[in-house]
Amino acid sequence: MTHDHTDDHHDHGSALAPIEARVRALESILVEKGYVQPEALDALIELYETQVGPHNGARVVARAWTDAAYRARLLADATPAIEELGIGGRGGEHMVVVENTADTHNLVVCTLCSCYPWTVLGLPPVWYKSPPYRSRAVIDPRGVLADFGVTLPEATRITVWDSTAELRYMVLPMRPAGTEDLDEAALAALVTRDAMIGTGLARAPEPRP
Amino acid sequence: MNGAQDLGGMMGFGPVVSEPDEPVFHAAWERRVFALAMAMGFTGAWSLDASRSARESLPPAEYLASSYYAIWFAALENQVRAHGLATPDEIVGGTSSTAPRALPRVLTAEAVAPRFRAGFPSDRAAPAPARFRLGEAVTARNEHPSGHTRLPRYVRGRQGLVERVHGAFVFPDTHAHGASENPQWLYTIGFDGTELWGGEAEAGQRVTVACFESYLQPAQGA
Numbered sequence: 001m002t003h004d005h006t007d008d009h010h011d012h013g014s015a016l017a018p019i020e021a022r023v024r025a026l027e028s029i030l031v032e033k034g035y036v037q038p039e040a041l042d043a044l045i046e047l048y049e050t051q052v053g054p055h056n057g058a059r060v061v062a063r064a065w066t067d068a069a070y071r072a073r074l075l076a077d078a079t080p081a082i083e084e085l086g087i088g089g090r091g092g093e094h095m096v097v098v099e100n101t102a103d104t105h106n107l108v109v110c111t112l113c114s115c116y117p118w119t120v121l122g123l124p125p126v127w128y129k130s131p132p133y134r135s136r137a138v139i140d141p142r143g144v145l146a147d148f149g150v151t152l153p154e155a156t157r158i159t160v161w162d163s164t165a166e167l168r169y170m171v172l173p174m175r176p177a178g179t180e181d182l183d184e185a186a187l188a189a190l191v192t193r194d195a196m197i198g199t200g201l202a203r204a205p206e207p208r209p
Numbered sequence: 210m211n212g213a214q215d216l217g218g219m220m221g222f223g224p225v226v227s228e229p230d231e232p233v234f235h236a237a238w239e240r241r242v243f244a245l246a247m248a249m250g251f252t253g254a255w256s257l258d259a260s261r262s263a264r265e266s267l268p269p270a271e272y273l274a275s276s277y278y279a280i281w282f283a284a285l286e287n288q289v290r291a292h293g294l295a296t297p298d299e300i301v302g303g304t305s306s307t308a309p310r311a312l313p314r315v316l317t318a319e320a321v322a323p324r325f326r327a328g329f330p331s332d333r334a335a336p337a338p339a340r341f342r343l344g345e346a347v348t349a350r351n352e353h354p355s356g357h358t359r360l361p362r363y364v365r366g367r368q369g370l371v372e373r374v375h376g377a378f379v380f381p382d383t384h385a386h387g388a389s390e391n392p393q394w395l396y397t398i399g400f401d402g403t404e405l406w407g408g409e410a411e412a413g414q415r416v417t418v419a420c421f422e423s424y425l426q427p428a429q430g431a
Contacts (some may be wrong), residue, residue, distance in 0.1 A: 157413030
């Protein structure tokens with residue numbers, strides 16, 4: 001990552017300066033004071049932009065679909081089960097995995113801020129952090145699902161998980177039909193971020209010739 | 210506090226719009242704000258609970274009109290100033306004219322991967338036996354603290370069932386304001402949609418909320 005504030009152009013901004021200039025000024029002062037190191041900022045950005053993301057959660061789901069004992073461990077105590085795959089850390093210290101079935105669909109939200117399982121899904125998308133989703137998920141979850149083009153059978157009951165404490169929730173989606181022959185890697189490719197939030201379903205496999 | 214962050218059940222914000230192939234950040238300054246907030250949190254100058262409190266303390270009109278990382282930035286500026294880590298002039302000008310404060314830790318590039326891989330758990334030894342049992346009916350207290358709380362308004366005064374007992378965790382309501390961690394038992398409370406939203410709720414809808422013990426009392430009439 002670049003970190004491009006050369007000292008030949010100091011931004012003597014004001015409260016009205018564009019946010020780019022204000023952020024640059026704040027970073028400059030925090031670096032000059034010795035509170036933060038620019039290289040550490042670059043490393044943080046690199047970590048969350050390239051290493052941590054929904055590909056991690058997809059591996060967990062694919063393992064749970066193919067290994068009944070693993071699935072049982074994951075649902076009973078998710079944090080150590082996810083750690084078995086080498087996944088853990090900030091934003092995933094206290095994981096809870098909830099399983100979708102024909103009877104019950106789970107949907108995860110944080111009405112108060114943006115709590116989200118970083119270790120398995122990465123940083124949250126804008127919609128997850130925004131008022132339309134945070135306000136409506138708890139009162140009209142079926143309407144929210146419709147915004148995502150998801151229609152559940154009427155008999156399917158919806159449980160919404162509001163992430164109000166340091167517990168972080170991930171949905172274990174239902175395994176799509178016609179995937180009996182797929183291996184874990186192929187299954188993981190069907191697991192979308194939204195399926196693990198509950199605003200989507202796992203993708204159906206490509207029809208094979 | 211009953212601020213703009215407490216959005217559950219509000220109406221009028223329009224549909225949820227998902228961006229296809231959304232990038233992790235939408236501008237270079239968002240990257241820096243994210244990293245600055247993480248790195249300053251690591252110093253020990255304040256807690257994650259305090260940062261959440263700073264964000265929700267923005268005036269409601271400003272909170273609702275600001276993008277996510279603009280909220281983070283405004284809160285971070287306020288925290289730096291409130292803790293005396295830089296003066297208002299220094300924050301605006303970007304150059305130092307006063308001596309720095311001593312902070313407990315500074316995050317180095319080498320420490321980023323191992324420290325964030327290890328995580329920052331917030332479970333703690335339980336100070337006392339749990340007050341509530343699995344399956345017990347409880348009522349969320351009808352309280353309106355002026356400071357930080359993680360009990361959303363839409364469940365206050367509502368009855369639910371203890372569905373899970375999680376052990377004790379750092380209590381955000383006091384920790385956010387610089388008090389000790391004051392760990393409390395944490396429970397998953399399941400609320401029926403009709404208890405929260407009346408007849409408008411669809412049949413079988415449930416909402417679970419993770420509630421600290423002091424948010425709860427035995428169900429009224431139980």
